[in-house]
Amino acid sequence: MAVNETVIAVTRTPATATRPVPRQQPAPTPTATEQAPAPGLVLEAQGMGWIGSWSTEVPLSLPTSRGNRAGVRADAVLQAPEAGLPVLFVEVDNCTESADTLAAKFEKYLRYFRLKSKNPLGSESPVWRTQYPSTRREGHPPVVVVFNPGTRTGPQALKNRMNTVMELTRLVWSGSYHVAGGGYGAEERDGYYDYADAIPLLFTTLDRLQTSGPRDAVWWRCGHGQWETLPDALTNPADHDAWYARDEQRRRQRDEERQRQHQEWTVEKERWAQEPDPEPEPAPEAAPCERCKGPITGPLGYDLEVAPPEDGRHCPSCRTDLRQQYPTLRQAVFGRRPRSK
Template sequence: MPWWPWLVCRTASVPPAVSPSAAPTGHLAPGRRIRPAQRPNPGRRRILTTLFSRLSAFGFGLWLWRCRLVGSGCCTCGGLFLFSRPAGAGRALVGGGGGGRIRGSGRGRGTRANNGLGGCQERRISLRGSSRPRPPGEAREHPSEPRPTRRQRRPGRRRRTRRADRPGRTAYRRGTANPNGSTTALRADVLGALGVLKVATADQLQRLLRPRAASNTVIRQALRDLALHGLVASDGNTRDRHKTWRLEGTAGLEAASHVLGLPRADMGSTARGAGRSGAQHAMAVNETISAFVLGGTASEAAGGVGTVTDWATEVEFLLPGGRRKVRPDAVLQAPEIGVPVLMVEVDRSTMAPERVAAKFTAYRELFRTKVKSTDPALAEQDPTDRTVHWWRRTYPGPHTRPGYPPVALVVTGAGPVALAGRQEAVADLSAEIWRGQWWTVPQDDNEGDGWREYDDAVPILATTLELLAEHGPLGPVWWRYGRPGRHSLLDALENPNNRAAYNQRQKAREKKARQEHRDWMRTLACADCGNIPKEESTWHYGPDGRHVEWTRQPGGRCWTCHQEHTERLEREAQEQLEAARAVNAALRPCWTCRGSIGGKEGSKLELTEKASPDRLECPQCEQDRAVKDLGPLVLPTPTKREQVAALVSTPDDPWWEVRVLHAKLYPVRSRKA
């Protein structure tokens, strides 16, 4: 134990005296306190005591300075605080001044307590030197500082030590700047993630930044190191008792802006105080972003989309007029998959469906806004033709789909049935926004079919946070308003029932109609030549020179074959008529007109075949008899002379046999007069 030097400091106004019971200065035991003495009486003793005190202070001060002891003066009473720091010990020695005392501690800090006699308040004095290593050759700030060792250790270098309780393991001493041992890359990633998310837990940061890590220990180490530098801070806990972290002040926002490569004005706020209430909405937004980035948790789920730096939160867009704003919960830019921009709205089922549907109306009003184009190719065009929608200039990319950028609605905070009903309610309330305008072509045989134009419509995709976390954004989780079923993200972004879809349906209808027409035409093939017509009805010139419509029938003939067949039939009929005329001319003539029994040549009633043996009149006379209602023809009865002559020779009357027959069938008495 080194000798404890001590120094008695006396002020001119209140000079304390040394107690007779106090031990001599050179024999003061370690750790013993010096009790303040009673105020002395004025006189000789006071003069001697004051002189002794001043000489002692000067002499001991010189001796202690030579012994390389640390010294500092009191800012109030001018007393001298003296400390000694021998090698291998971290204790402070006791000095005095102004009636105060200093207690040493093993940590190398001293505290000067006021005893009511002096004017000094409580003060801390550090016995350690600065943690910043001094470059070689730099002079010491005070001669009382410890001399540097012969071998200087480089700043930031870790010193390996062996621990007896863990044989075979190498431990490294952590640096003083980042005592928790985090790496520079990890701290940069944490700053960038907090710059995007604004408020997050260590578990969310671990899943986004280090998804393969076993725990969030490294993330918490990086957060603690950043908190020591004043870049991040924690405001509170979530409902699950997870600590929430955010950026701290301007320094944190500037550090995150350097990491993300964004200007300070685009960083938004630090979300100060959001963690005090649990930041429930921010946690839901973070889970949505995690589901997009990490993909689904199912075994056959698709992967994620982009990284956390592809997102942006707290983005505000001014509506025309400058008074109203549209503030999506998150904005995704993924041009690598054909999605230049995607607005995301997270609904925790705490808002009425009418208010959620009103957001989509504001989105359409925002997307309608146009600005001046900066494309040099449009410089020579009319000023009205040089305007484009602001989102095409703000988010450049392959905008191949017609219409406005899509908006994704992610609902959570309720059961599956309630969430399904909520999605349907929002779809019904916002139908005017996403439905589009109906068009049709009356000239087409489309059975009332048409298409919708989506140039002034907002594509809305709806899903639940649970489905999104299970299957990922590229899985069949999105319900595109206006289409049945659920689709992946890219399939859901395709506009349903547009002009292209109508053209496909129309082509399919036309193809089907053509096939049916071909099948019908095959049934109308010519029975003679086998020709398959292209149309069911055609127009031709008839024999009289008039335009005649010819309609094909199943099993019929074409016009040419029909003409030939008609001519052939006419020739055959003429030939038959000629033969019938010749035969009928050889038969007995008509009883009434005495003409040919077949009728007058060229008449419509002329027989085209041989007349029957019982025919007595030609067709014209039969028609006249029927018109006049004369009854059946009865030939006159043969006379007795004719009957006697018939016995001698055959009568030359062609109707003789018929007259004899009629005489038997129709006696004279039954005949009409």
């Protein structure tokens, strides 16, 4: 019964009577503003698909070492490409089995989605693609769990059950993280999740579907952390596309920063070009010669090559004269020593 109620809640098609109904007096014809809806139409929230879009009790077989086949049986499968759902596997949970038993089903789903088969050309393709169309999204087909607690499970117990199943199936839906650089010159490290081998696992409740319909924010995608509409819930979080968008934003910011620095450098260069050159600082005046009081560099035109080495006290001419003087007795005995300044 819960599966049938789920199908009705998603398609939003009212159930028709299966027994004869006593004939009643015809009601007065409503006016144009109160025109009654046509049979089979629903004026409430719009649904997804129709009765023919569903298959129930669908076996998903897995090969075993003994030659027989074992697998999981999907409670229902919805194919509504007009609603953006090429294929959606549905599990209805009446909260009568343990959370471990429910979580173990999704490991079998993952094994089934990983099965490969070869076509006549020799290339491999997933087995599920032989029966269902592509989802046009990265990863395996989505699987939704419709919880039907009824009066058996309270709100807090249902929340705990959903959290337990989500933690037990983390390896099934979380994807694998890949570290990617933040771009040339970026200090921060960034990365993305690869969902190529992950199942988009969604949660909802039967009462939410019956009250708000499938097009409202009644879907909880494991890893998103909030109730969303179905298109938003099926969007892979933090995937390669999201990383690429962040990397493009960082690249634009770096380009804008380089352009801003270039403009600042151009303005600064123009300002420097307009400023006059600073006057050269005057050379420090040299001390005069201690002997002749003339310039210590000597007169112009004097041949400096024949002069003794500089002593910082005499000009070249005086150094030459002092060198040519007869040495004293002390200088003759101990040699000439330069006088301290």
